[in-house]
Amino acid sequence: MTTTEATEVEPVESPEQSRRTAMEAKLADLHAEQAKAVEAGGKYIARHKERGKLTARERIDLLVDEGSAFLELMPLAGWGSDFAVGASLVTGIGVVEGVECLIVANDPTVKGGALNPWSLKKSFRAAEIAEKNFLPTINLTESGGADLPTQKEIFIPGGRGFRDLTRSSARKQPTISVVFGNSTAGGAYVPGMSDYVIMVKEQAKVFLAGPPLVKMATGEESDDETLGGAEMHSRTSGLSDALAIDEHDAIRLARRTVARLNWRKQGDVPTEAFAEPDLDPEDLLDLIPTDLKEPFDPRDAILRIVDGTGPGNELAFDEFKPLYGSALCVGWAKLHGHPIGILANARGVLMSEEAQKAAQFIQLANQKDTPLLFLHNTTGYMVGAEYEQGGIIKHGAMMINAVSNSKVPHLTVIMGASYGAGNYGMNGRAYDPRFLFTWPSAKSSVMGPAQLAGVLEIVARESAEKKGQPFDAEGFVAIKQMVEEQIEEQSLPYVLSGMVYDDGVIDPRDTRTVLGICLSVIDNQPIEGAMNFGVFRM
Known part of the structure; x- marks a missing residue:
């Protein structure tokens, strides 16, 4: 008599389960990389706290309104370089006394907050975001100035930071500097060029040259407090507008300063209630194929990001020209009550029909002053004799012309592939979107x-x-x-994010919240679409 042992058959994962498993693995990697920015100071974090000082992120947590979101930007800046992930800066958008502000905090646990070439790129991008979205800026300052070994890369362009501060003031965009520690050499000009300055007693040190350099240059003997202490600047030089007794008091004073700005949004702020998405955002993890050559329907993503159906929003997504140029899905929707136009790649390749459809849609969005959201999954424009003869170059140029000259705010999310001129036509970084984020599944290069x-x-x-x-x-x-x-x-997202080619790699499930914050920020000023475009080759 023979017997056979029963064998267990492992269940086969569905395509959705396989995609989720792959995305969850990418998210685990993302969280590990982001943790490197939080822990960049290493052993110096403990030493910093032993001195009774708060970390950069702790300062931000106390500064922003309780229960509000802080949208951190460019947390992976410097990834893959010789410098710490995060580039010794924490930047982002937070709500302070009901006012959306651009916040820049030096991380003094990373080389004393010294600024390196990636710090500069990150700070320049932060200043650009503040300018375009009309945001007050709060600098939480504690930095030894330039990273001297790389001074040749940062000295000349570094002056732009001071220029940005003074131009911001001239535009009536307030700048506030809260000095927690050293702010020396070039860093002394951050409080020097800010509209409001708060210094922490017995901690803030602001001078163009410290005691050793002063002695070398002039022979004068001095000490930190006499040369640039908070008490001296508050009582003698007048550089400080308020003397805080400690860090918590400094943050309290900063919040009071913002409360007194008499700040008002100048754009059209949505007043109607909105419905949550018709489909569950959790399922966004199931959408992106592990092989980006495999197409997916972007409508499945759109309906998990935009407002759901309800009063005043009978259709969650009102598609435009659905039967024409079907490789590009475009249409109108609302997101947290904000009207938006959406362009999303339904199949990787863009052909003449898609390019012409996009150009018309972008013109319509400008006609009615509506922001545009670009969702990337494109391999670029179609090639081959048939398509060249059909005018793919002039039609692709038509789409790029429309994107280039559009004046309404643009938001970009790279979900999958973003290759070649498709990256340009879909409003990649070179086309100055107000904000650009990538999913962990994203890839971007000249071609596959x-x-x-x-x-x-x-x-x-x-x-x-x-x-x-x-x-x-x-x-x-x-x-x-x-x-x-x-x-x-x-082409991987960490590399591109490390080079500050995006504003952050985000969890797909957070896309709606992130875009909602961005649209709220955009409403700081009126939206006015383009009146003119370049010559379209027909």
Whole structure:
């Protein structure tokens, strides 16, 4: 008699489960990378706290209104470089006394808050966000100034930071500097050029040159307090407008300063109630294929991001030209009560019909002063003799013309692929979106890794043939693989975020909240669409 043992058969994951598993793994990696920014100071965090001082993020937590969200921007700046992740700065948008403010906090636990080349890029982008969205700026200052070993990269462009502060003041966008510790050399000009300055007693030190440099330059003997202490600046020089007894008091004074700004939004703020999305945002993790060559329907994402149906919003997404240029899905919706126009890639490639449809839609959005949201998953514009003859270049140029000259605010989220000129036509970083975020699934480069490596192989083969030399196909395999791996690595979201090519890598489930904050910020001033566009080649 023979017996057979029962064997357990592992259940096969559905496509949705496979996608979720892959996305959850990417999110785990994202959280680990973001933690590097929080913990960048290492052992110096404990030392900083032993001195009775708050960390940069603790200062921000106390500054913003209780229970409100703080949208941190560019937390991965400097990723992949020789510098700490986060670039020794914490930046973001927070609500202080009911006012949305751009907040920039030096992280003194990372090289004393010294600014390196990535700090500069991050601070410049933060200033740009403040300018375009008409935000007051609060600098939580504690920095030793420039990272001296890299001074040649930051000295010349660094002056832009002072220029931005003074121009902000001239635009009637208040700037507030709260000095918690050292603010030396070039850093002394941050409070020097701010509209309001608060200094912490026995902690703030603001001077162009510290005692050692003063002695070297002039022979004068001095000490920190006499040269640039908070008491001296509050009683003698007049640089300080308020003397705080400690850090908590400084933050209290900063909040009172904002409360007295008499700040009002100048745009159209939604007043009607809005419904939550018709579909569950949790399921956004199920949407993105592990292979970005596989298309997915962006409507499944849109209906999990925009306001749901309800009074005043009979259709969650009112699609425009649904039967024409179907590889690009466009239409009207509301998000947290804000009207928006959406352009989302339904299939990776953009053809003439999609380009013309997009150009018309962008014009319509400008006609009625409506912000635009671009959701990327594109491999670029279609190539081939048939499409070249059909005018793909002039139609693609028409779409890029419309994007370039559009004056309504643009928001961009890269969900999947963003390759080639498709990145441009869909309002990539070079086209100055108000905000640009990426999902952990995003990839962006001049073309897909396999395509780029394949092109190089074809070029190498043709070159060998022209020279009458044999082409070493086997030897090129290793080169091709190396190129694919290099392009794949360079196209990943951490690399691009580290270079400050986006404003942050976000959890797809947070997309609605993040965009809602951005749209609220945009409403600080009126929206006015473009009256003119460049010449469209028809």
